[in-house]
Structure formats: C-alpha cells, structure tokens
Amino acid sequence: MDKEKDRPDAGLRSLDHYKIRLPRxxxxxxxxxxxxxxxxxxxxxxxxxxxxxxxxxxxxAMTANLGTHTFFMIMLPILFWCGHTSVGRGMVHILASGVFFSGFIKDLLCLPRPLSPPLQRITMSGSAALEYGFPSTHSTNAVSVAIYSFHLLQQQDSQLNPHVNLCLRVLCYCYAFSIVVGRLYCGMHGFFDVIVGSALGAILAVAQCRWGEQFDEWLLAGDIQRVLFVILIILVLIRIHPEPADDCPCFDDSVSFAAVMIGCQYAVWHFARTSYAWSEPSKGTVPFDLARMGWSVAVLRILLGVLIIFAWRGVMKPTLLKILPPIFRIIETRGLTLPRRFFKPASEYGTIPRQENDDNVIPRARDIPHLLSSFRRRRAVSVGPQSEADAYETLAYRNKKRRDSLNAAGSPSPANEHSPEPSYFEPDVPEETYISNRTRKRSSSLEMFRAQMGEGVEGLSPAVVNSPPGGHTPTRQEVQEMDELQEKRIFSNIQTPRVRYDVEVVTKLIVYSGIAWLAIEGNPIVFQYAGLGVD
Known part of the structure; x- marks a missing residue:
C-alpha cells in the first residue's frame, strides 16, 4: 500500500481530493x-x-451521552439479564442496524460536518468529530429507540397504569427531542444530517415493529443453517462497506455492532435450546423474577455480568492482537488479504503497541475512572477544523469563495473580510470567551455567518483578488506557496486519527460477538451456578 497516496504531503492535498479518492x-x-x-x-x-x-x-452536552455507542452497549445486556429478552433483541436489531447503515452512508458519501466557524462545537467526546456528518447516527439511534418504545408501550396499554404509560411516552418524546435538537445546538450536525438520520431511524424501527417477531420466530424455529445464513449476510455487508476518502472511524463502529448482531443471533438460537432458558414470555428468555430473587441478587448479577464482559474484552483483545498478525502475514503472502485503505497490513509492522482510546464502543476497565471523571468536567467548546474532512472542506469552501469573488466584477474578496472568530489554531477555546461576547453575537446576521465560513486563519489569507493601484499582485507561484502554507498549518492542528491495523477487524468481530454471547447465554448460565439465578 502506498503511504504517500493515503497520506499525501500538504502540497499534494489538492482541491480535487475527493474527486481523486472516490469513484466517479x-x-x-x-x-x-x-x-x-x-x-x-x-x-x-x-x-x-x-x-x-x-x-x-x-x-x-450531557444528554448527547445517552445516544452514544458506549451507553447502549452498557444498557443492552441489562435488558437480557432482567428477563426482557424480546425487548433486548429488538433494541439490538435497531441500534446495530442504525450504527451500521448510518456509518455505511457516511463513508459512502463522505459529507463533512457543517463548518466551524461559524459553528462552535460543544461536546464531551472528541472521537465523534472525526467522523463524517451525514447522516447523524445519534439521531438515528434516538428516533429508532423512541419509536420502538412507543410500540412496546402500545402493547402494554392494558397492563400499565394510564398515568405511568403517559409519563413514559413523554419521556420518549423528551429523549428523542433532546438528542436530535442537541446535535444542532452543539454544532455537530446540520438540519440535513438530523432529518435523514431521523428518517433512517424511523424506517429501522418500523421494520422491527412490523417484522421483528416474525424474524425471531423464523430463526428460532430453524436449524443452525438459518443462523449461518444470517451471519453470512452480515459478513457480506461488512465486506462491501464503502472505503472512505479520509481516515474516518465509522467502519470501526460498524464492525463492532455488526459483531454484536452476529453474537446475538447465535446466542439466542442456542440458549433457547438449553435447559437454562425460559420459553415464556419468549423463547430464550433469561430467567428473572425480582419478587423471588430480591434487589440484592438482581444488582449482584448485573455487577458480575459487567465484570465478566470487561474481563473478556481485557483478555481477548490483547491476546488476539498478538496471535493474529503472524497469521495475517502468512495469508498476505498468499494474496488472500482484503485490505482497507487506512488499516496498516501485517507485513508493515512487527507488534501492535498499546494505544490509548483505541475503542469508541466499550472502553478498557482502567479507563472507566477517567470516563466517569469526564462527566464532572465542563464540556469543551471548539472552533475550527477537527478532522481531515473538516480541513478539506475548509480549504474547498475558501477556494469556492475566491472563485466567486473573481467572477463577481468589482466585488471585494471574501478572503479580505474581517472575521470576529478566533483563529483555527485554538482548538479548545474557553467557554467564557464566547459567553462574554454574547451580546455582540446576538446581533449577528446570516451574512456574517456566511462570511465566517472558511475563514479564521489570521495572517494567512489567500491571494488578494483586487489589488490596490500600484500594489503588488501575487504571482501564481506565490499564491500556491501561501495555499500550501495554509494547508500545512491547518492539517498540523487537527486531531490525528490513531494508527489502525488490519487484524483489528477480525479482533472486533471476535471480541464483540463474544460480548453478545456472554450477555445472552454465557453470563445467565454463570448466574445459575453462582447462586444468582431464580430458585
């Protein structure tokens, strides 16, 4: 693989970046x-x-955490351990599909997030900014969960107190509203992103409500061949996942949730055939009876289950990252590898070093205290490009403004318009800076926000279009040198994605399918032998 092609020097980062990288x-x-x-x-x-x-x-900023992959991966196993297997499977289907297909579309189209400035990005997570913007995965997940929850509440109308049912419905509305509107408020997405993301979530939720139970019955009534058929379809979808033009982590999350789907299908199918499972209210239900077990046992089994999952991840991931590279090198010599653009092949490295923040879905156990402490910290307000996609869009839009100014006879160059925003090279600006300027910003017009798009690099503006009489007009070479200097400074200040290795794809498939198996079958059996089951 040609590294220069994948990560060109600043001078080679042309404005035709996506035209070169993407199929026509x-x-x-x-x-x-x-x-x-x-x-x-x-x-x-x-x-x-x-x-x-x-x-x-x-x-x-806080409610955005309720739409993250980590939140759902923590909550989903608890549904199974508390006896809600049917609900858990439905949630796995809509959430795994939502993450996968929204990531699929993101890498397919490579559309950037709305430019910053004029937007200020408010977030408690830095990894989300590295992804493309269209569509919004948060919106997809929030809307799908809300609609599926409405469907479940509709089925429970006769069993729930009307006031409780109403409160739960209002809670669903608030949840979806907070996540979707929050993506706009936090400057992470535009209207187009959240509308299409919400539509995708609605489609997935309606499909689950309409055909979810029939699919479960079909799978559980068949033999292992049906399970293998479903797994094969998922693996094919992983294989045809589009290659992005930039180093975007969407594929990592898609693989993780696809693996969860694989593990879920097999685990429920197999667990339903064991003596440990209940057949009511649905086949493969994990035994749970709060009245007979008591709260202490219920809490202990959740704690034990979470501990086992983290232990599995903590042991299996480093083990696989040591075992798989030699195997991949042998496979590579036979020409059987299926390389992806931003994954380093095994022939180019010896061992995989320990990396921080190497998983956007489930953190390492040692990272949990740091993760919890982050909730006590103030959210970050960032201005300027944070990813390669942001940087390319900044340069492309600035070039568009330059062309427009050249085409507009006698109009001043947008490059010379003053921008009140801070420089791009202040990635995390204290929030007080913006709050103190609130009165001035209230009077801002749409035209001022348009002028700020693609601006912010002080002292390095593009070539002056209309030079004053007797002034020096930059030559083509001088313009090119200034452009290259801009690119170097912009790309040197964005968040660099971590190095990813080819074996990580198979590692994620094994680790996360194993997590799903543990959540649905492995841990419930452990609960029985540990005295945490139903007597």
Whole structure:
C-alpha cells in the first residue's frame, strides 16, 4: 500500500481530493449533496447563536451521552439479564442496524460536518468529530429507540397504569427531542444530517415493529443453517462497506455492532435450546423474577455480568492482537488479504503497541475512572477544523469563495473580510470567551455567518483578488506557496486519527460477538451456578 497516496504531503492535498479518492458515481453524488450542507450552515449557526445559554450547553452536552455507542452497549445486556429478552433483541436489531447503515452512508458519501466557524462545537467526546456528518447516527439511534418504545408501550396499554404509560411516552418524546435538537445546538450536525438520520431511524424501527417477531420466530424455529445464513449476510455487508476518502472511524463502529448482531443471533438460537432458558414470555428468555430473587441478587448479577464482559474484552483483545498478525502475514503472502485503505497490513509492522482510546464502543476497565471523571468536567467548546474532512472542506469552501469573488466584477474578496472568530489554531477555546461576547453575537446576521465560513486563519489569507493601484499582485507561484502554507498549518492542528491495523477487524468481530454471547447465554448460565439465578 502506498503511504504517500493515503497520506499525501500538504502540497499534494489538492482541491480535487475527493474527486481523486472516490469513484466517479460517489463523487458526483457527493457534489450534488454538498451544497445543501453549505447552504444550511449559517442557519444552524444562527440557531445556535440565538439559543446559547450555559444551562443549555450543559444539558445538551450531557444528554448527547445517552445516544452514544458506549451507553447502549452498557444498557443492552441489562435488558437480557432482567428477563426482557424480546425487548433486548429488538433494541439490538435497531441500534446495530442504525450504527451500521448510518456509518455505511457516511463513508459512502463522505459529507463533512457543517463548518466551524461559524459553528462552535460543544461536546464531551472528541472521537465523534472525526467522523463524517451525514447522516447523524445519534439521531438515528434516538428516533429508532423512541419509536420502538412507543410500540412496546402500545402493547402494554392494558397492563400499565394510564398515568405511568403517559409519563413514559413523554419521556420518549423528551429523549428523542433532546438528542436530535442537541446535535444542532452543539454544532455537530446540520438540519440535513438530523432529518435523514431521523428518517433512517424511523424506517429501522418500523421494520422491527412490523417484522421483528416474525424474524425471531423464523430463526428460532430453524436449524443452525438459518443462523449461518444470517451471519453470512452480515459478513457480506461488512465486506462491501464503502472505503472512505479520509481516515474516518465509522467502519470501526460498524464492525463492532455488526459483531454484536452476529453474537446475538447465535446466542439466542442456542440458549433457547438449553435447559437454562425460559420459553415464556419468549423463547430464550433469561430467567428473572425480582419478587423471588430480591434487589440484592438482581444488582449482584448485573455487577458480575459487567465484570465478566470487561474481563473478556481485557483478555481477548490483547491476546488476539498478538496471535493474529503472524497469521495475517502468512495469508498476505498468499494474496488472500482484503485490505482497507487506512488499516496498516501485517507485513508493515512487527507488534501492535498499546494505544490509548483505541475503542469508541466499550472502553478498557482502567479507563472507566477517567470516563466517569469526564462527566464532572465542563464540556469543551471548539472552533475550527477537527478532522481531515473538516480541513478539506475548509480549504474547498475558501477556494469556492475566491472563485466567486473573481467572477463577481468589482466585488471585494471574501478572503479580505474581517472575521470576529478566533483563529483555527485554538482548538479548545474557553467557554467564557464566547459567553462574554454574547451580546455582540446576538446581533449577528446570516451574512456574517456566511462570511465566517472558511475563514479564521489570521495572517494567512489567500491571494488578494483586487489589488490596490500600484500594489503588488501575487504571482501564481506565490499564491500556491501561501495555499500550501495554509494547508500545512491547518492539517498540523487537527486531531490525528490513531494508527489502525488490519487484524483489528477480525479482533472486533471476535471480541464483540463474544460480548453478545456472554450477555445472552454465557453470563445467565454463570448466574445459575453462582447462586444468582431464580430458585
């Protein structure tokens, strides 16, 4: 694999980056959709500027954690351990499908997030900014969970107190609203992202409500061949997952949740055939009776189950990362590898070093205290490009403004317009800086927000289009040198994605399918032998 092709020097990062990297049909489709993202950006910035308060900053930054992969991976096993196997399977289906297909579309189209500035990105997680923006996975998950929950509440109308049912419905509305609107408020997505993401979530939820039970019955009534058929389809989808133009971590999350889906299908099918499972209210149900077990046993089995899952991840991941590279090197010599652009092949490394923050779904056990402490810290407010996609879009939009100014006879260059925003090279700006300027920002117009798009690199503006009389007009070579200097500075200040290795794909498949098996079958059997089952 040609490293220079994958990570070109700044001088080679042309404005035709996506035209070079993407197949023609994907590039043309991207070019049709990109103007929508650019057009809506000042409106999203105006909305954010109008609504910003410290309280809402905290609220939307905190509630965004309820739509993350980590939150769902922690909560899903608890559904199974508390006897809600049917609900757990439904949630796995919609969430795993949502993460996979939203990531699939992100890598297919490579559409950037709305530019910053004019937007200020409010977040408690740095990894999300490395992904493409379209569609919003948070919105997909939130809407799918809300609709599926409505469906479950509709089925429980006769069993729940009407007031309780109403409160739960309102809670679902608040959950979906907080996540979807929060993505706009926090400057992480535009209207286009959340609308399409929400539509995708609605489609997946309706499909689960309509055909989920029939699929479960079909799978559980058959032999192992049906399970293998479903697994084969999932593996094919992983294989055809589009190659992104930039180093985007969407594929990692897609593989993790696809592996969860694989483990879930096999575990429920096999567990339903053992004597440990109940057949009511659905086949493969984990035995659970709070009245007979008591709260202490219920809490202990959850703690034990979580401990086993973290132990599995802590042991299996480093073990596989040591065992698999030699095997992959042998396979590579036979020409049987299926390399991906941003994954280093086994022939190019000896051992895989320990890396921090190497998993966006389930952190290492040692990282949990740091993860919990992050909730006590104030959210970060960032301005400027944070990923390669952000940087390329910044340069592309600035070049577009330059061309537009050249085509507009007598109009001043947007490059010379003053931008009140801080420099791009201040990635994490203290929140107080923006709150103190709130009065001034309230009077901002859409035109000012448009002017801020692609701006912010002070002292390194592009070539002056209309030179004053007698002034020096930059030569083509001088313009190119300034452009290359801009690119170097922008790319040197973005968050660099970690190095990823080819064996990580298989590692994730094994680790996360194992986590699903433990959650549905392995841990419930352990509970029985540990005295934490139903007497």
């Amino acid at each position: 049909w994907r590039y043309l489709l991207r070019e049709q959709l990109l103007p929508i993202v650019r057009w809506e950006t000042p409106y999203v910035a105006w909305l954010q500027d109008t609504l910003r308060t410290p309280a809402l900053d905290t609220y939307f």
